[in-house]
Amino acid sequence: MARIGIIGSQGRMGQAIAAAIADAGEDFTGGVDKDGDVSAVAGIADILIDFSSPAALEANLDAAMAAGVPIVIGTTGLEERHHWLIDAASQTIPVLQTGNTSLGVTLLAHLVREAAARLGDDWDIEIVETHHRMKVDAPSGTALLLGEAAAQGRGLPLADNAVRGRDGITGQREAGTIGFASLRGGSVAGDHTVHFLADNERLSLSHLAENRGIFAKGAVRAAQWLLGREPGRYTMPQVLGL
Structure with a gap:
């Protein structure tokens, strides 16, 4: 014991x-x-x-x-x-x-890395996370973990390619960047979705946490x-x- x-x-x-x-x-x-x-x-x-x-x-x-x-x-x-x-x-x-101790999120990060490595550069990557109103940091540690997985799959440093929010006239999306969006409200334990978006098709990998x-x-x-x-x-x- x-x-x-x-x-x-x-x-x-x-x-x-x-x-x-x-x-x-x-x-x-x-x-x-x-x-x-x-x-x-x-x-x-x-x-x-x-x-x-x-x-x-x-x-x-x-x-x-x-x-x-x-x-x-x-x-x-x-x-x-x-x-x-x-x-x-x-x-x-x-x-x-780790940014997340969930076994499901751990496997999700593995799948994100594999998808990013195999899909072409013409696939855009966006990460959306939702947490309860009391969470104090954004993006969440899990979102950053998933961003790191995507960046590793692409062979790119996340720090140089992350976009952590858009407001106003931002111009067109820069190719190769990894976007983050953070939602806060209610009692959500933690929802994360990584979107891979190309012309005429999308692939989304998600994990939904129902409780801590x-x-x-x-x-x-x-x-x-x-x-x-x-x-x-x-x-x-x-x-x-x-």
């Missing part, structure tokens, strides 16, 4: 993960939230799952490294410097970071998989053997 600690345990995702840990037959060994002692939880856990905030990431990584325990990071809204911190920590401990339980289940699956791994940076596709 794995002892799993949750960073951000009182949030909606943290509570869902605690339930998923019990369902998986593992041990929820302790949780920590803002201004709590993450080192105390890291010291008694076999692995940590972090769904807190970007501002807390550095301290969370430091605690995991000091305790020598793996960490699954599902926090979204990360910036480039956060990824530098994750890269550095992965030299010491196993780290799995799917992300919690995937996070626990990732934690179980990460236990016992060598230090390094891992991804959700590896959990599914993709």
Whole structure:
């Protein structure tokens, strides 16, 4: 039985993960939230799952490294410097970071990469995501994950080809770009669709999340998989053997 600690345990995702840990037959060994002692939880856990905030990431990584325990990071809204911190920590401990822990989204990203690689450059790519009114970042981490998958399929850097909103007289769509549109409202757990659009035909790949339980289940699956791994940076596709 794995002892799993949750960073951000009182949030909606943290509570869902605690339930998923019990369902998986593992041990929820302790949780920590803002201004709590993450080192105390890291010291008694076999692995940590972090769904807190970007501002807390550095301290969370430091605690995991000091305790020598793996960490699954599902926090979204990360910036480039956060990824530098994750890269550095992965030299010491196993780290799995993802914009979405859903197993279905993980497979969707694989399909998006394959479609982008095989369809011609004359197919435009647009990503539409919908989330509840309380979500604070946009585009969602999942939308960016899917954008990265599409860009990798095309062999292009996403940062140089992303269009994150259109307003006013924008001119014609620039060939090769990957567009993002973000909708917010209600209690939507997370809907994502990647549209491939060409002359006279369209292909749409979608994933609809009905509740947070799917992300919690995937996070626990990732934690179980990460236990016992060598230090390094891992991804959700590896959990599914993709």
